[in-house]
Amino acid sequence: MSRTHAYIMGLNTGVFLSVNRGASPAIPLYRWSRKRFLIPLFVIAVAAISATPASTKEKPPSAFDDPYSGFSENWTGAYLGASIGGGFGDSRATYDRNGNDHLTAETIDPSGYLASLTFGYNYRLSNNFVVGLEGDIGIMDLDAGRTGLWDGHIWQSQFGGLWGTLRGRLGYAFDNVLVYGTGGLAMMETNERILGDNDATQNTYNEAVHTGWVLGAGVEYALSENISTKLEYLHMEFPQLSSQTNNAEPYSFENSVDIVRVGLNYKF
Numbered sequence: 210m211s212r213t214h215a216y217i218m219g220l221n222t223g224v225f226l227s228v229n230r231g232a233s234p235a236i237p238l239y240r241w242s243r244k245r246f247l248i249p250l251f252v253i254a255v256a257a258i259s260a261t262p263a264s265t266k267e268k269p270p271s272a273f274d275d276p277y278s279g280f281s282e283n284w285t286g287a288y289l290g291a292s293i294g295g296g297f298g299d300s301r302a303t304y305d306r307n308g309n310d311h312l313t314a315e316t317i318d319p320s321g322y323l324a325s326l327t328f329g330y331n332y333r334l335s336n337n338f339v340v341g342l343e344g345d346i347g348i349m350d351l352d353a354g355r356t357g358l359w360d361g362h363i364w365q366s367q368f369g370g371l372w373g374t375l376r377g378r379l380g381y382a383f384d385n386v387l388v389y390g391t392g393g394l395a396m397m398e399t400n401e402r403i404l405g406d407n408d409a410t411q412n413t414y415n416e417a418v419h420t421g422w423v424l425g426a427g428v429e430y431a432l433s434e435n436i437s438t439k440l441e442y443l444h445m446e447f448p449q450l451s452s453q454t455n456n457a458e459p460y461s462f463e464n465s466v467d468i469v470r471v472g473l474n475y476k477f
Contacts, residue, residue: 282385282431284339286476290327292441294470296320296351298368302403304359304413304460314463315358319366323349327472331378339387341378348372349397351466361406368466371398374423374443385431395423395445399464410455415462421447425468435476443468 298319325347333339349369356363373396380389398418405411427441449463 282382282434282437284331284333284382284387284431287330288328288437288474288476290329290472290474291325292327292345292347292439292470292472293322293324294468296323296349296368297467298351298353298366299465300366300368300401300415301463302364302401302413302415302461304362304403304458306360306411306458315355315364317353317355317364317366319351319353319368321349321351321369323347323351323369323372323468323470325373325470327474329378329474333382337382339378339380339382339389341380342376343378343391344373344375346371346373358403362411363404365402365404367400368464369398369400371418372396372445372466374445376423376425380429387429387431387437388427389429390424390426391441391443392422392424395421395447397421397445397447397464397466399462401462403460405454411458413454413460413462414452415450415464417450419447419450419464421445429474437474437476439472439474441468441470441472443470 300317300319301314302317303314325345327343327345329341329343331339331341349372351368353366354364355366358364374393376391376393378389378391380387396418399415401415403413423443423445425441425443427439429437429439431437445466445468447464449461451459451461453459
C-alpha cells in the first residue's frame with residue numbers, strides 16, 4: 210500500500226471516528242432536555258441534571274427552560290414581603306340588662322378581606338431546621354350585621370381597619386421548600402356596637418385596639434435565591450373586653466379571627 214493511499218485511509222478513518230465521537234452524546238442530550246422540562250413540577254430533577262456527564266453538549270436555551278435551576282435555598286437572611294387573603298371572625302357578646310338573664314353569649318361571624326406588609330429574618334441551622342422572627346402590619350375589613358337579639362337590639366360588627374402580628378417561626382427545610390409553625394403576639398382593631406331598643410343608655414361598645422395571641426402554620430417555596438411564595442394559616446385570639454352601659458348594666462365582647470393568605474417575599 211502506498212504512503213499516499215495509507216494517508217488517505219487514515220484521514221478517512223479519522224473523519225469517521227470523529228463523527229462517531231460527536232454523535233455519541235445524542236441519547237444523553239435527549240434525556241437531559243426531558244429532565245429540564247420536569248423541573249417546575251419536581252424540584253428533585255435539579256439533582257438529576259447536575260449528574261449529567263460533563264461530555265454532554267450545551268443545549269441552547271428554550272422557552273421551557275427553568276431560569277432558576279441549579280440553586281439550593283439556604284433560607285438565611287432578612288426579607289420583606291406582602292400578602293393578601295381572607296379573614297373569618299367570631300364575636301361573642303353578653304349583656305346583663307338589670308338581671309334580665311342576657312348573660313348567655315350571642316355570636317356573630319364577620320368575614321371579609323385583608324392585606325399586609327411583612328418583614329422578617331430567618332436562620333438555617335446545620336440540621337436543616339430554620340428559626341426566624343416575622344412581623345406583619347396591615348389592614349382588614351371583616352364585617353357583619355344582626356338584628357333582633359335580646360329585646361330587639363341591633364348588632365353592628367366590624368374587625369379592622371388595622372391588624373398585625375409579631376411571631377417566632379420554627380420550620381424544617383426540604384431544600385427549596387420550608388414547612389413551618391409560627392406563634393406570638395397579635396393586634397387587631399374592632400368597631401362593634403350593640404344598639405338598645407329606643408334607649409341609648411342600653412348601647413354597648415367594643416371600639417378598641419386589642420392585643421392577644423396568634424398561632425399558625427404554613428409552607429414556603431423558594432422560586433429563586435431571593436424570591437419565595439407562601440401559603441399560611443393563622444388563628445388570632447383576643448381576651449374578653451368587659452364594661453358597663455350608661456345605666457350601669459354589665460356587658461362583654463370576646464373576639465377571634467381565622468386567616469388564610471398567600472404571600473410573596475424578597476430576601477436580601
